[in-house]
Amino acid sequence: xxxxxxxxxxxxxxxxxxxxxxxxxRSSGVRFDELRSEQKSLGKLIPKATGDEKTELLKKAxxxxxxxxxxxxxxxxxxxxxxxxxxxxxxIVHPDVPVGGEEDFAVLAKHGTIRDFAxxxxxxxxxxxxxxxxxxxxVERAAKVSxxxxxxxxxxxxxxxxxxxxxxxxxxTAAGFTPMLTPALVRPRAMEGTGFLGQAAEDVYHLEKxxxxxxxxxxxxxxxxxxxxIIEADKLPLRYAGFSPCFRREAGTYGKDTRGIFRVxxxxxxxxxxxxxxEDAEAEHxxxxxxxxxxxxxxxxxxxxxxxxxxxxxxxxSRKFDCEAWIPTQGKYRExxxxxxxxxxxxxxxxxxxxxxxxxQPLATLNGTLCAVPRTIVAILENHQQADxxxxxxxxxxxxxxxxxxxxxx
RNA sequence: GGAGGCGUCGCCUAGUCCGGUCUAUGGCGCCGCACUGCUAAUGCGGUUUGGGGUUUACCCCCCAUCGAGGGUUCAAAUCCCUCCGCCUCCGCCA
Numbered sequence: 001x002x003x004x005x006x007x008x009x010x011x012x013x014x015x016x017x018x019x020x021x022x023x024x025x026r027s028s029g030v031r032f033d034e035l036r037s038e039q040k041s042l043g044k045l046i047p048k049a050t051g052d053e054k055t056e057l058l059k060k061a062x063x064x065x066x067x068x069x070x071x072x073x074x075x076x077x078x079x080x081x082x083x084x085x086x087x088x089x090x091x092i093v094h095p096d097v098p099v100g101g102e103e104d105f106a107v108l109a110k111h112g113t114i115r116d117f118a119x120x121x122x123x124x125x126x127x128x129x130x131x132x133x134x135x136x137x138x139v140e141r142a143a144k145v146s147x148x149x150x151x152x153x154x155x156x157x158x159x160x161x162x163x164x165x166x167x168x169x170x171x172x173t174a175a176g177f178t179p180m181l182t183p184a185l186v187r188p189r190a191m192e193g194t195g196f197l198g199q200a201a202e203d204v205y206h207l208e209k210x211x212x213x214x215x216x217x218x219x220x221x222x223x224x225x226x227x228x229x230i231i232e233a234d235k236l237p238l239r240y241a242g243f244s245p246c247f248r249r250e251a252g253t254y255g256k257d258t259r260g261i262f263r264v265x266x267x268x269x270x271x272x273x274x275x276x277x278x279e280d281a282e283a284e285h286x287x288x289x290x291x292x293x294x295x296x297x298x299x300x301x302x303x304x305x306x307x308x309x310x311x312x313x314x315x316x317x318s319r320k321f322d323c324e325a326w327i328p329t330q331g332k333y334r335e336x337x338x339x340x341x342x343x344x345x346x347x348x349x350x351x352x353x354x355x356x357x358x359x360x361q362p363l364a365t366l367n368g369t370l371c372a373v374p375r376t377i378v379a380i381l382e383n384h385q386q387a388d389x390x391x392x393x394x395x396x397x398x399x400x401x402x403x404x405x406x407x408x409x410x
Numbered sequence: 411g412g413a414g415g416c417g418u419c420g421c422c423u424a425g426u427c428c429g430g431u432c433u434a435u436g437g438c439g440c441c442g443c444a445c446u447g448c449u450a451a452u453g454c455g456g457u458u459u460g461g462g463g464u465u466u467a468c469c470c471c472c473c474a475u476c477g478a479g480g481g482u483u484c485a486a487a488u489c490c491c492u493c494c495g496c497c498u499c500c501g502c503c504a
Binding site for chain 1: 420430431459460461462463472473474483484485494
């Protein structure tokens, strides 16, 4: 456990503090139970007693009651402390995860072929230039209305999003996922339970007046969907494909990806989410990755799969695979999808359990992006652009775009 | 937004007015056993969840849990406050 937290870049002292807080929580709990038990047996005698005997009993009961209250307060304090410490602690890192920061990922596979635009005889345009020429993206007016990192999808841009979403939902449904439209505003418990109020809290929008959080992904409402429930083991796995808007403050990214729609405050996303038995979690993680690969291959994009390094994992992930598409005008691979194995981390916090025979225990949750719309549009526009400024539509999307084979400049 | 009603251990339900006998009633469902050519029916027993103690294990014991959290009290399902959810009516609204 210590090694895991160090790999994550957390303070090892936190683990020790947590262990001692947990011991205090236990011992104060035992003391409370004993006093309470005594108080209960005394309480049974009082209604039957009379006269001096009763006066005496009431006096004793009064003293005991004060002791119980003191013990209760002590127990509460220890509980709170342990809980606070636990919330700061991330999931245990899977032993195969490469140790290190953002740059220390391991490349697991490469798919597709990167185009050689020089050989084709033209300079690739970036997604914003293409999107504006197609009448698909308008960031200037979005800046007027909402500020930076917002966008309008217009005309074929709007149609392209709808096509992507329909195609993604179709793939997920064919794979056995239940399609879900989820709330974008959630209570603190859902946010906290999924692990987004830890280190990631700065990146989350909060509506103070109503104490709602805007979700950064439908992972949140999908994980909290079965909150406080016990699921029969033979019902597993449960697989949901959520579609929702996603909101991110993108704090601390000033000057990063400022052009176009690669990094924005609001976007739509189709997300896969699985509830499985803990023993099946690693296999499910691989399946989620395979579905992502299938999706990106159907869009005919060149991409690589990486095993994200320890310090770059979210607090809830034990292991994370990203699919990064090649972005020609940036000359590098950029994250398009991400799948995390959260093991029992979220299930414990949200109290989602499974029953197998007599045993009730937390299950495992996993999530994986199927299609984060704006980034996918970026990758499609840039990779499928043609010398005349038009963009070839991948075949999987054509049925959803009225058979259209290209998007053409206006 | 206004008024009223409701929330009990899988589901339904008794209990709440008037605090202690609630160790929460009964039915359904489910599990086990018995009985019966099979099935069904019947009988008996069991059946919230979490934490702790004990144990090889089973058993057993203690504490919490009556939507959630506070309060009053020696003592709370029961009284008071706040919040959450559901239902009905009114208003407003895409």
